[in-house]
């Protein structure tokens with residue numbers, strides 16, 4: 001039997017990082033008895049190891065809670081978890097389309113942050129009913145009236161009946177559960193209509209295969225039913241239908257308004273399109289749901305195995321990761337310096353770091369990553385426009401009409417003390433200030449910035465300048481023409497394609513210099529002198545030298561025997577030549593990573 005619509009509530013929790021989303025979710029699970037004490041590990045929703053370590057949520061997941069409200073009725077509350085980082089904004093908006101309401105969690109000691117704003121806008125876009133929740137009221141620094149005023153001034157929603165809770169101590173959690181029932185709307189749907197379900201997400205599970213997360217709009221989904229994915233046309237027979245409590249519990253059927261999962265011998269996550277409409281094969285719904293546009297990777301980099309024989313293993317590992325993460329893309333690439341590898345696309349720099357970390361940690365692969373690059377639009381003199389994912393592929397300058405780079409709209413919230421330094425950082429990164437206003441004591445700065453100036457280390461710099469107090473969020477805006485040049489790095493006179501990058505002409509020289517200086521420190525001395533140069537086209541703009549390590553081969557030859565000594569030195573020289581000839585400069589992997597993480601320091 002399916003749950004009547006009036007007894008279902010579907011919601012998400014929107015919050016800035018660290019404001020207590022996961023802690024609250026855990027409390028809700030605990031209060032409604034989803035798990036017993038033994039199973040109740042901390043932060044059950046953040047399930048992946050890396051997520052837990054970094055304290056962030058990557059993949060949207062759901063949990064179904066059973067709650068008997070004060071009105072004596074039993075309710076099913078479906079919580080959909082949303083990622084907390086700017087890289088995954090796309091997944092946030094997608095999850096929100098599957099629910100009707102949001103809890104807006106704001107740390108009462110911190111107040112509204114840039115990401116609170118970004119996420120609450122996603123919720124408003126999805127027409128959510130929003131319940132403001134002030135968390136961490138146990139902290140002495142909690143300032144409830146101030147944060148309520150902020151929510152009203154900055155976000156523009158009524159905060160007079162905001163809940164005051166402590167997810168840590170458990171105070172007020174009961175009021176959250178009641179508010180979900182009384183203040184959020186029940187879903188709508190028609191149980192007698194043909195099946196219509198939204199494909200919210202899918203992932204690969206070692207035991208279950210491809211798991212599909214769905215939100216039922218109309219009709220009923222049940223085991224052994226033949227379903228059709230409307231966009232792809234693929235037909236499957238359902239072999240398992242269930243809900244997460246957060247443990248997976250199989251159910252006979254899912255009715256309108258419910259969130260749940262199914263499996264159906266689907267081979268790959270790529271066979272499921274997020275946003276697709278699922279219907280019954282024999283009795284299809286007349287009209288598909290609007291759907292989503294697919295997430296576009298915005299940052300690309302090359303990943304190469306340090307040991308060439310790991311190539312196949314790398315390919316297999318990436319295939320496995322992609323099973324779970326359709327927003328991660330890769331295709332084969334060859335580099336003169338690094339051999340065979342893959343050009344990979346990511347949603348952002350954090351996404352890149354996570355994938356890299358998983359490849360090395362879970363698959364034990366030693367990798368070299370090339371400079372992250374954004375996607376440029378290169379307009380050629382013949383009128384053609386190409387999308388450039390790899391600076392090494394930049395066509396000859398003579399053939400280029402203009403290069404366009406992606407720009408973002410950035411929102412930064414910062415205590416006033418750090419404003420000067422932050423404006424300077426944005427200015428140095430070619431930013432254009434669009435707005436500056438105040439939210440209480442804090443400045444709300446809006447900037448337009450080239451994404452290419454942000455992908456390297458902008459966020460790290462911002463955090464260090466503001467001692468962690470500034471918050472940052474961005475949205476992609478458009479591509480704009482820019483005076484961009486290809487900066488090449490030559491090590492021992494050989495261009496290292498992995499280190500080439502597109503930069504703005506005004507910063508090319510300083511970037512080149514910093515890169516050479518860094519590499520000088522990072523490349524260990526060899527038996528020969530290694531020049532490190534930065535060049536734009538054929539023009540060298542910076543140079544450093546790694547001095548040779550002189551192996552004292554003559555030490556063993558006591559004194560007198562000059563011929564022997566000379567012979568040895570000659571041998572050593574020949575050795576040097578051979579080394580050069582084979583271009584065997586050993587650049588440690590950290591050198592790439594460090595050289596690529598250039599600050600302005």
Ligand SMILES: Nc1nc2c(ncn2[C@@H]2O[C@H](COP(=O)(O)OP(=O)(O)OP(=O)(O)O)[C@@H](O)[C@H]2O)c(=O)[nH]1
Pocket residue numbers: 015016017018019020021022023024046055056057083084135136137138139165166167168169
């Ligand atoms: N004092 C106090 N600390 C809290 C409270 N709620 C959460 N915290 C702490 O705040 C920190 C962040 O909480 P999380 O629940 O991990 O935050 P989050 O919003 O889920 O973070 P992301 O998963 O990164 O989005 C943790 O150290 C919690 O223990 C609270 O009510 N009071």
